[in-house]
Amino acid sequence: MWGGRFADGPSSIMREINASIPFDKKLWRHDIRASLAHVAMLEEQGIVEAEDATQIIAGLNQIAQEYEADGVPEDLDLEDIHMHVEARLSEIIGPVAGRLHTARSRNDQVATDFRLWVRDAMDMVDSALATLQLTLVDRAEEHVATIMPGFTHLQSAQPVSLGHHLMAYYEMIRRDRSRFADARQRMNESPLGAAALAGTGFPIDREKTASLLSFDCPTGNSLDSVSDRDFALDYLMAATQCSLHLSRLAEEFVIWASQPFGFVKLPDSFSTGSSIMPQKRNPDAAELVRGHAGRIAGAMNSLVITMKGLPLAYSKDMQDDKPPVFEAHDLLGLSIAAMTGMVGEVEFSNSRMRMLAEAGFSTATDFADWLVREAKLPFREAHHVTGAVVSLAEEQGCGLADLSLDQFRSIDDRIHDGVFSVLGVDASVASRSSYGGTAPEQVKVQIAKARKALAPES
Secondary structure, eight states: OOTTSOSSOOOHHHHHHHOOHHHHGGGHHHHHHHHHHHHHHHHHTTSSOHHHHHHHHHHHHHHHHHHHHHOOOOOGGGOSHHHHHHHHHHHHHGGGGGGGGTTOOHHHHHHHHHHHHHHHHHHHHHHHHHHHHHHHHHHHHHTTTOEEEEEETTEEEEEEEHHHHHHHHHHHHHHHHHHHHHHHHHHOEEOTTOTTTTOOSSOOOHHHHHHHTTOSEEOSOHHHHHHOOHHHHHHHHHHHHHHHHHHHHHHHHHHHHSTTTOOEEOOGGGOBOOSSOTTOOBOHHHHHHHHHHHHHHHHHHHHHHHHTTOOSSOOGGGGGGHHHHHHHHHHHHHHHHHHHHHHHHOEEOHHHHHHHHSSTTTTHHHHHHHHHHHSOOOHHHHHHHHHHHHHHHHHHTSOGGGSOHHHHHHHOTTOOGGGGGGSSHHHHHHHOOSTTOSSHHHHHHHHHHHHHHHSOOO
16 A cells, blocks of 8 residues: 555554554445545546446445445455455456545545544434434423422422423423534535645546535635544534533433432333342433443543644544544434433323422412512512521421411511412412413423424425
8 A cells, every 4th residue: 555665564563553444444335435426526527537437336336235234344454444445446346446546545535434424423413312302392291280399409499390391401402403503514515635635636526526425515725624623523522512411311310210309210121120129220221321421521522632732734643533433423322312212201200299399498489579579578678588487487397388377477567368379389380481481381382382393394
């Protein structure tokens, strides 16, 4: 491959450290697709004879069939997927195979292949996230009126609708999809034809190859074309943010499935048992999703550190760009599938959630708001009065709704019996009717909006 420049072959250590075929064989479909586009353009431009192009195309298609059936063989001497394809092509059609590499370098070749792979990965993630969103919306619609405690600092704060809680994750995933979509649009330019770093003297048509590969246009600077890995970083950063959202939902399932909470029963299909404690139902799938978020963030950090100080144009360090992306993609796909399954199959304990929503003085803010509306107190004064009433209820060992009117009036004589209309959790949830609030009618508005956004285009 290196021609006459080197008298001696590489050492065994150099062969091993230099070879990327163990991981970049994942790119074989994209390498063959880009090669087919390249040879079609070379033929159209008169750079390669039609008869030679026909042989190359037939050979590439045969290799694709072989790899599909038997996988990609690994030969460290051939280093990467590009040389594996070229070597096999030479075995099939002879010296004509050497014409395929006219007007391109492995530098623009790998940049093109990797972009194609990442673009496909983004499309796969987007489709999986859309399914998760739809699952969240379906379960939210089931539980529009189901009451649960809402938390801040993991302390009971105000009662909310379970449907509203689930729709919060729909919104997170919506933003995740938008990040992948933004990244996809930004990276959809073809580096093919940039060659090693400076372009080529052959009369190639980069618009043609860009079109054949469904890119919007060719890249505008050959140096940037072969050294850019922003698209991979964009993918990893979007994947990291997405994994954090999945991890938050997974953590809630872990907490909710614990006996002190008892909000959910996780399905058998996403739980495991204990080797010693027969009563255990462990939320292992959720815990692994939580763990995968750390590995995905680590993959992102790995490529950030690799790229942080590289001069233009291509450096061999960039061979290490693919393993973190491949790993993150596999982990993210598993995490999305696991959370989709758990959301779809989990059993919610409506009565348990309601009972705990009624505990912890969760309607105290409703009482303070009532004082502002009905007794015309400034909110800070109402807050102080409410705190005193909560202290009284704590002393009596009861909830706010269990206090008598005389007990309320012992704190502030401006309180009248209308106060009892706002102390129940249903009234509390229904009253939060501002746009985006937890009132069932508002949750229904957001569900309808989500279903419209998720509906397939006709």
